[in-house]
Amino acid sequence: MSALTLHYDVPGDDFTRAGEASSDIKNKLKQMGISPDVIRNVAIATYEGEINMVIHANGGTIDAAIDAESITLTIKDTGGGIPDVELAMQEGYTTAQEHIRALGFGAGMGLPNMKKYTDEFNITSEVGKGTEVIMKVYLSK
Amino acid sequence: MKIKDLVKSTGFEVVNEGDFDREVSGVYCCDLLSWVMGRAPADSAWLTVMGNMNAVAVSVLADISVIVFAENSAVDPTAIAKAAEQGVSLLKTNKPAFEAGLLINELLS
Ligand SMILES: Nc1ncnc2c1ncn2[C@@H]1O[C@H](COP(=O)(O)OP(=O)(O)OP(=O)(O)O)[C@@H](O)[C@H]1O
Ligand SMILES: [Mg+2]
Numbered sequence: 001m002s003a004l005t006l007h008y009d010v011p012g013d014d015f016t017r018a019g020e021a022s023s024d025i026k027n028k029l030k031q032m033g034i035s036p037d038v039i040r041n042v043a044i045a046t047y048e049g050e051i052n053m054v055i056h057a058n059g060g061t062i063d064a065a066i067d068a069e070s071i072t073l074t075i076k077d078t079g080g081g082i083p084d085v086e087l088a089m090q091e092g093y094t095t096a097q098e099h100i101r102a103l104g105f106g107a108g109m110g111l112p113n114m115k116k117y118t119d120e121f122n123i124t125s126e127v128g129k130g131t132e133v134i135m136k137v138y139l140s141k
Numbered sequence: 142m143k144i145k146d147l148v149k150s151t152g153f154e155v156v157n158e159g160d161f162d163r164e165v166s167g168v169y170c171c172d173l174l175s176w177v178m179g180r181a182p183a184d185s186a187w188l189t190v191m192g193n194m195n196a197v198a199v200s201v202l203a204d205i206s207v208i209v210f211a212e213n214s215a216v217d218p219t220a221i222a223k224a225a226e227q228g229v230s231l232l233k234t235n236k237p238a239f240e241a242g243l244l245i246n247e248l249l250s
Pocket of ligand 2: 052106
């Protein structure tokens with residue numbers, strides 16, 4: 001059972017608001033007295049997922065569930081999906097267009113960062129249906 | 142070293158004053174946001190020319206201490222507004238990122 005759940009709708013293509021959900025999750029975790037290292041890991045993983053939905057999937061949803069052991073992050077969209085997930089997971093792989101790269105995105109590091117900064121990482125994607133990333137960060141190592 | 146002491150020692154221009162008592166304990170140079178997200182150490186000074194609001198968001202989420210815009214690069218008014226709202230310190234210098242980073246590193250060691 002979860003002690004706390006948070007839900008966010010992330011609008012697509014709105015760079016002015018991108019990161020708001022991640023910032024809010026970060027602030028809520030701070031208020032709960034969660035350790036800074038754990039919060040940082042969650043913030044990095046959530047932001048990368050949030051920004052991916054803004055850039056690549058026309059928005060989606062983020063759910064965070066916090067219980068005594070871990071924080072579970074579910075990042076889900078109904079965008080175009082990823083044809084080759086294994087390829088997308090490789091550092092440096094990107095399909096970001098030039099105008100997106102000009103903003104500083106498109107290093108092809110977002111998905112690798114999400115895996116690196118979480119204790120459990122699972123991605124499923126179907127072309128034409130969407131993408132779902134479920135991640136867990138443990139509260140104590 | 143505190144941000145306020147960094148400002149005093151370097152003479153970098155203050156674009157937005159956040160918590161100037163915050164500590165700086167490292168330096169990181171890069172303009173690709175996900176690279177910074179994944180590699181910049183917490184509490185570092187981040188040298189970049191990427192003066193947009195996404196850079197401000199990255200610095201907040203990755204616990205970066207202060208952003209230093211190198212080569213007098215342009216900083217979007219929206220980025221400054223977001224930094225003011227979130228209490229993020231922004232500095233600016235005419236030095237290239239490498240030189241500014243070297244200078245900060247010298248002051249830290
Ligand atoms: N939610 C998503 N929907 C559709 N495609 C996605 C989604 N997330 C990632 N992708 C695809 O996977 C690729 C790699 O994603 P990743 O986050 O690693 O890098 P990036 O977003 O291209 O660049 P960076 O994150 O470094 O700014 C993307 O370029 C895109 O093709
Ligand atoms: Mg990405």
